[in-house]
Amino acid sequence: MLRIFKNTSFSLFVGSRTIANIADSVYFMAILWLVQTASGSVAFTGLAYSAMSVALLFSFAFGPIIDRYSPALLAGIALLVQSVIIAAIPFLGVAGNQVPLLLALLFIAALFSALYYPAINTLLPRILRGKEDLFAGNSIIGSTDEIINLAGFLAGGSIIVAFGVNQTLFLSAAMLLAACAAYFILTKRLAATPAPGLEEADLEQGERLPANFKTYLSELKEGMQFVLNNDFLRLVLPLSAISNLGMAIVIIVIPSVGESFGSAFYFSLLYVASFVGMIIGALLSNALPKNGLVMSAFWIGEGIALILFVLLPHQFVWKLVAVILFGICSGLNTVLLTSFVQLMTKEHLLGRVMSAVSTLASISLPLGGLLGGLLSFWLSVDWIMIISSALIVSSGLFLLFKEQIRSYTVDEPVQAKEVSV
Numbered sequence: 001m002l003r004i005f006k007n008t009s010f011s012l013f014v015g016s017r018t019i020a021n022i023a024d025s026v027y028f029m030a031i032l033w034l035v036q037t038a039s040g041s042v043a044f045t046g047l048a049y050s051a052m053s054v055a056l057l058f059s060f061a062f063g064p065i066i067d068r069y070s071p072a073l074l075a076g077i078a079l080l081v082q083s084v085i086i087a088a089i090p091f092l093g094v095a096g097n098q099v100p101l102l103l104a105l106l107f108i109a110a111l112f113s114a115l116y117y118p119a120i121n122t123l124l125p126r127i128l129r130g131k132e133d134l135f136a137g138n139s140i141i142g143s144t145d146e147i148i149n150l151a152g153f154l155a156g157g158s159i160i161v162a163f164g165v166n167q168t169l170f171l172s173a174a175m176l177l178a179a180c181a182a183y184f185i186l187t188k189r190l191a192a193t194p195a196p197g198l199e200e201a202d203l204e205q206g207e208r209l210p211a212n213f214k215t216y217l218s219e220l221k222e223g224m225q226f227v228l229n230n231d232f233l234r235l236v237l238p239l240s241a242i243s244n245l246g247m248a249i250v251i252i253v254i255p256s257v258g259e260s261f262g263s264a265f266y267f268s269l270l271y272v273a274s275f276v277g278m279i280i281g282a283l284l285s286n287a288l289p290k291n292g293l294v295m296s297a298f299w300i301g302e303g304i305a306l307i308l309f310v311l312l313p314h315q316f317v318w319k320l321v322a323v324i325l326f327g328i329c330s331g332l333n334t335v336l337l338t339s340f341v342q343l344m345t346k347e348h349l350l351g352r353v354m355s356a357v358s359t360l361a362s363i364s365l366p367l368g369g370l371l372g373g374l375l376s377f378w379l380s381v382d383w384i385m386i387i388s389s390a391l392i393v394s395s396g397l398f399l400l401f402k403e404q405i406r407s408y409t410v411d412e413p414v415q416a417k418e419v420s421v
Helices: 002-006 008-039 042-068 071-091 096-121 131-163 165-192 200-207 213-229 231-260 264-284 292-311 316-344 347-362 365-375 381-400
Strands: none
Touching: 002 008, 002 131, 008 042, 008 071, 008 096, 008 131, 008 165, 008 264, 042 071, 042 096, 042 213, 042 231, 042 347, 042 365, 071 096, 071 165, 096 347, 131 165, 131 264, 131 316, 213 231, 213 347, 231 292, 231 316, 231 365, 231 381, 264 316, 292 316, 292 381, 316 347, 365 381
16 A cells, blocks of 8 residues: 555645645634634534535535646645635734624635645546555545644644644644645646546546636536436435534534633544544555445444443543544545545546535535534533434434445446436
8 A cells, every 4th residue: 555655746745735734623723712712602613613614615616627727736726825814813813802804714714725625636536546546545645634633633732722822823824835835846746747547538628628607607517417417426415414414513512522621632632532533444444345335334333423422421531432433433434435436537527526525515514513503502512412413323324224325336336327518
């Protein structure tokens, strides 16, 4: 598996992605902690999370742009804009009494994040060729992502405690600038050495993409139709949206759990535990069968882990155990689903399809943030966790009992029907 690091473009991709992930983790922690401590309310934390996640719904709009231009270049531009916005938050003195301004800045930064993630998700098939290399690459990316997120959340809590939120935000902005520079270098490298094995039809299709609005809408429709006409994705993505609703609710109550233990450090440890689990899950994905049955079983496992979060003794160490189990299931499913989509999709459609997948899977995140905030007025954290668990388990059970999903393997990929535009 490690032999693919001999591909220098892959190594550079992992390095730039790593820097950006650290910055993103530290920034995410700093923002949620800023809102939670300034307002003292889960409802306000949910509002901030919704402002960030609602921008993800615009991911599908970037698909034709990603297919037309260099994904590495677009990723670099997205990080550059995010860096400027994040650095502006301390300079503008955004605090609890300036919620509208803060929400606007969070939304704009997240909008460019909605460009960044679909762009980088189309890069790996351009760098690595062959099913085995692609799965190995996604497994490495999945595990290193979570290692870095783990380090980022652990460091983020420590930095907030030691230096404060403003300095933490400045550090995030500086790291995003460094990652931006690395993606610009990768852009030049990929332009100089086109990926081997690219199908001629894909190249011709990419070169024919005109830049008028009518064709842009046509391309947008093509990517969405690919997803809707694909039997596998048409079933999985709505369930993914329901599960993400539950996960969003969990995300916005976690800061209050950390605050109840008295420090941002406890808040960061909960996220660290989740990423420890995700690392294990990403590594497990390389050893377990790559099929719908495994995905469905671990999907249910995510919900069971949340039930354990409530039922295990009310001590911090048991909270960590439950969160690790949740991370294992989530990490494995992330690698599987990403690889499935990449293998199903033609090269020239990757940008549009990954953007559509990102939008459809994330459509419930802002709703989850708002719902979690509202529920916090009437329910305890434990009951909120139980509701989230029920959403995730029911989604997993539906997939498990659906023969079309349960029997899916990468050896017999589900193809989309012919798309007419």
